[in-house]
Amino acid sequence: MSQLPESQHTTATQIVKWYESKPQEHRPHMGASMIGHSCERYIWLSWRWVLKPEFKGRMLRLFGTGQREEPRFLEELKGIGAEVWDVDPATGNQWRVSAFNGHFAGSLDGVAKGVPEAPKTPCVVELKTHNEKSFNELVKKKVQAAKPQHYDQMQIYMGLMDLERALYLACNKNTDDVYSEWVHFDHDRFSVLMSRAQRLIESAEPPLRISTDANHFECKWCSMWKHCHGGQAAEANCRTCCFATPVENAEWHCAKLKLPLTTAMQREACDHHLLLPALVPFGEVQDGGDDWVAYSLKDSGEMFVNGPHNIKEFGPLFSSKELHMTNGSLMQLAIQTKNEFPVSKVLSGTTHPYADLSTAFDDIATHPDDIPVKPDKREDKIKKEKIRTSVKNLEALK
Numbered sequence: 001m002s003q004l005p006e007s008q009h010t011t012a013t014q015i016v017k018w019y020e021s022k023p024q025e026h027r028p029h030m031g032a033s034m035i036g037h038s039c040e041r042y043i044w045l046s047w048r049w050v051l052k053p054e055f056k057g058r059m060l061r062l063f064g065t066g067q068r069e070e071p072r073f074l075e076e077l078k079g080i081g082a083e084v085w086d087v088d089p090a091t092g093n094q095w096r097v098s099a100f101n102g103h104f105a106g107s108l109d110g111v112a113k114g115v116p117e118a119p120k121t122p123c124v125v126e127l128k129t130h131n132e133k134s135f136n137e138l139v140k141k142k143v144q145a146a147k148p149q150h151y152d153q154m155q156i157y158m159g160l161m162d163l164e165r166a167l168y169l170a171c172n173k174n175t176d177d178v179y180s181e182w183v184h185f186d187h188d189r190f191s192v193l194m195s196r197a198q199r200l201i202e203s204a205e206p207p208l209r210i211s212t213d214a215n216h217f218e219c220k221w222c223s224m225w226k227h228c229h230g231g232q233a234a235e236a237n238c239r240t241c242c243f244a245t246p247v248e249n250a251e252w253h254c255a256k257l258k259l260p261l262t263t264a265m266q267r268e269a270c271d272h273h274l275l276l277p278a279l280v281p282f283g284e285v286q287d288g289g290d291d292w293v294a295y296s297l298k299d300s301g302e303m304f305v306n307g308p309h310n311i312k313e314f315g316p317l318f319s320s321k322e323l324h325m326t327n328g329s330l331m332q333l334a335i336q337t338k339n340e341f342p343v344s345k346v347l348s349g350t351t352h353p354y355a356d357l358s359t360a361f362d363d364i365a366t367h368p369d370d371i372p373v374k375p376d377k378r379e380d381k382i383k384k385e386k387i388r389t390s391v392k393n394l395e396a397l398k
């Protein structure tokens, strides 16, 4: 017997939706908690804001659960007689480490001294919550083998804080069992991780995918799957633009406007946005100028252009935002649509590229009778129907 769909009006559903309604933003810096990730490409794509995280409400609530456990752990450490500094006495703010002009950074849960493992030794404190399975594995294998990303995070904190030890405290969310481990500084691992961060920050292109298999076990659950395997181009923000460079003081600079870029400006981008070609997974670069790139579709060879000017000989113009909205599998139809229904604004080269496709599609969608038509042959009807479907799909992607 088929089940009735879950009601959208229960309190539980509304709570989950409330979490989902909060904006999920990109993080400004490359995080120390991320640097041990098994896929370097993921670290780079996240730092360059290629796709916004789309966590489900349940996951967002779960992150909050982990954060709520931190004050309790710190209180317990004080309760057993340790000295605990949950904020940096020099600033009154959370302990923070950074490197490479501030583009690589992390926040510590605390610093402590007087813990039973070595009462005279100051240490980094790292606090984590685990589900039953993960906790049992941690107890069995210890943190370096069971949670290498947490281990690497602590190595960065110890190296940048000039401390030799870290206390890893974890709790089992199912049973409230507590696990503690005394972790030693590993200089070699610290150096490897720092070199990795520097290399990724200085690279203008993403590392290769860890697998070309869309069902690879790491890729299958990855939030960058749509970009790496699903044919979606990057979002249009300054981090994905050819003109942006990371500079001093954790800032970014725009070579086009010759301006420093605040985080708010980076999120917005401007009309000159030009996608880094490596972030257009369905396109093969064919030519380019100061502010445009011409591509051919990898699958079928049709030409299109990204940029604010219309370079007519290379096919229709797409703004970066349009390329992001148009999945690679729809690009062939989108190109046909632009070729079949040219809009004067597009042909004259508007200064506002984001207006192009939406205006074109508005015209088609709201005034179909305006399109001059002769009675269509059957194959033409099918072709136009396909194009209209692609328009609807594109609209739905907005």
Ligand code: SF4
Binding pocket: 039, 041, 042, 045, 208, 209, 210, 211, 218, 219, 220, 222, 223, 224, 225, 228, 229
């Ligand atoms: S989808 Fe795969 S290759 Fe792409 S970032 Fe994720 S893990 Fe790396």
Ligand code: SF4
Binding pocket: 237, 238, 241, 242, 243, 244, 253, 254, 255, 256, 257, 261, 266, 269, 270, 271, 272, 273, 274
């Ligand atoms: S050209 Fe515009 S979108 Fe590109 S980096 Fe400069 S301000 Fe950002």
